[in-house]
Amino acid sequence: MALTLKLPTAAGALETYSIRGTPPTKPAVGVKFNRIAYSAAHVVANPLAAVNPWLDCAVDWDATIAYRQHLWKLGLGVAEAMDTAQRGMGMDWPTSLELIRRSLDAARDVPGALVASGCGTDHLAVENARSVDDVIRAYEEQMAAIEKLGGKLIVMASRALARVATSPADYERVYGRILSQAKQPVVLHWLGDMFDPALAGYWGSSDADRAMDTALGVIAANPSKVDGIKISLLDKDKEIAMRRRLPAGVRMYTGDDFNYAELIAGDGFGSEPTHGKSDALLGIFDAIAPAAAAALGELAQGNVERFHAILGPTVPLSRHIFQAPTRFYKTGVVFMAWLNGHQKHFTMVGGQQSTRSLPHLAELFRLADAANLLELPDAAARRMKTLLALHGIE
Template sequence: MPLSLTLPTTAGTLVPYALEGSTPVKPPAGVKFDRIAYSAAHVVSDPRAPIDPWLQCAVDWDATIAYRRRLWSLGLGVAEAMDTAQRGMGLDWPTSLELIRRSLDAARDVPGALVASGCGTDHLDIDKVKSVDDVIRGYEEQMAAIEALGGKLIVMASRALARVAKGPADYERVYDRILSQAKQPVILHWLGDMFDPALAGYWGTSDIDRAMNTALGIIGAHPHKVDGIKISLLDKDKEIAMRRRLPPGVRMYTGDDFNYAELIAGDGHGSEPTHGKSDALLGIFDAIAPAASAALGELAAGHLDKFHAILGPTVPLSRHIFVAPTRFYKTGVVFMAWLNGHQSHFTMVGGQQSTRSLAHLAELFRLADAANLLEQPELAVKRMKTLLALHGVEG
């Protein structure tokens, strides 16, 4: 008999659901990629810590680092202390720096492990930031702390800069200063306002094409200091257009959680390898790590059909996890980790588990099953039933 349970619908009804998914794909040991692939990784909260969850954060360090070891074992890099880790939504800078330190320490035990760490200005009191110089000093403080640990930087978009900048010239000044002193090539970070409303008008304008021109001008002035740029605009055509204009050797790291399969596969445009495909720096890779690894292995082996066969079914799940309000996608990522047994509870830093409805999570469960992503179906059903019972749904 198939596993079954009763799930709510968006119409407010309860309907029986029988699992239909097959055994999740498992990548072979030592799988190799021909793309660089970072998973932005979530943090596991400590639900037993005697804190006020909306005001303070407590992290289960052992479970958090264990999850990163899992990602490395699958061949994926870790984009550390990013928005997937609730940076700016519960995870403060001191805890972020401790997370970066622990990840870098753990990575030294894993041959070939990739880690790139988020560097921002979130430690500043944004109401006291009055000038671009204040933003520069904020970036420099976090840069120094991460580089002192030997870390590679992801220069995160800054809410403070978005607030005080008067136009593109202010962005050029900030990024010219930061890039000129970076110890190794960095990954830039362009997060659309669907991910963070405080970043509206980034690069000095709400016009995406003009913003892109500013970003490309900054990269073009420092091509050897920029490993690549991650853009999360959920617009594949804008990403492709920018990808084709990047200087030779500068990578496009897709952050498009709606269209990643197509963008990673690429279109083969041009003679410059980085212009015809995207590498990856994705929050959804946290939730679909085994499938992402297996698919990237098939792509590297030249099996494009198998790549799409594995990764394609995960796209509807990702689009659901990242549905508006997109900034609450972290709840779905942590929910998947709980369903699959990678953490013992479904609580989050800042109490963020409450940002999605039961109906949303029930549909996520259905889509995860359809994408063959429930690694332990019996456990997933048991945990889903526990959540349902907490919401007054029995059966």
């Protein structure tokens, strides 16, 4: 007998929904991916901590690291302490550094585990940034702390730099200084203002093409210090145009949570083998980890149609999770982890579970089911019913 429950619609009505409950495709064992794939991983809050949830950060460290171990077992890397981990939306720098330390320690017990860690300027309050030199010092402080732990850097976009920079030359100066000091090649990080309004005009221009020219100039001046660049502009044509212009050996890491399937598959065009396709550094891979791993395994074996058959149905779910206001996507990511039993509660750092409506979460449930992403359908249905009851729907 089919599992059914009453779900709200966008129009405010209730409808009976029958769960398909098809389990996720299991990744093939022992297949090495032919793309580098990082999942930007979420953090699990500690709901028993006696803190002010809108102001204080309390992390359940055991559950948070357990989720990273889940990602590594699937063959995915972890992009640590990024915006998916609520960096800048509840996670402060001291807690982020502790997260990085614990993640790097745990990775040492997993052969081949990949970790790259977010290095930013978020300990420098934006209103206290007075000059480019302030931004450089802030980057250097986090850079030194992460490299001391042996971590690989993801140089995150800086709200402080966006505030104080007056021209592309300021960006060139900051990134040139940071890259010159890096102990190993870094991943640069270009996050569009749909993810963070404070980053509007990044790279010194509100025109994306001019901004891209500046970013490419920084990379061209320091090619040996740049592993790749992650861009999250939700514009596949701009990503493709940029990856074709990257220097030899520099990768494009897609951060496009709307078009990742086709960008990872690639178009085969480009002067370098890495420039006809995108690698991945994606928040959505946290929520769709089993499907992502299975699809990447198929792609590595040349089964492109099977890759799209597995990953394609996840795209509507991702577009829903990342719908505007895009910065609230973390709520959907954590909701998926709760539905699938990877954490015991739907409570988030900063109280961010409140940023999406019940109809939004109900549609997320439907789309997750349609994408074959409910790992334990019976348990997921019980948890959805619990959430509905909390909102007065019995």
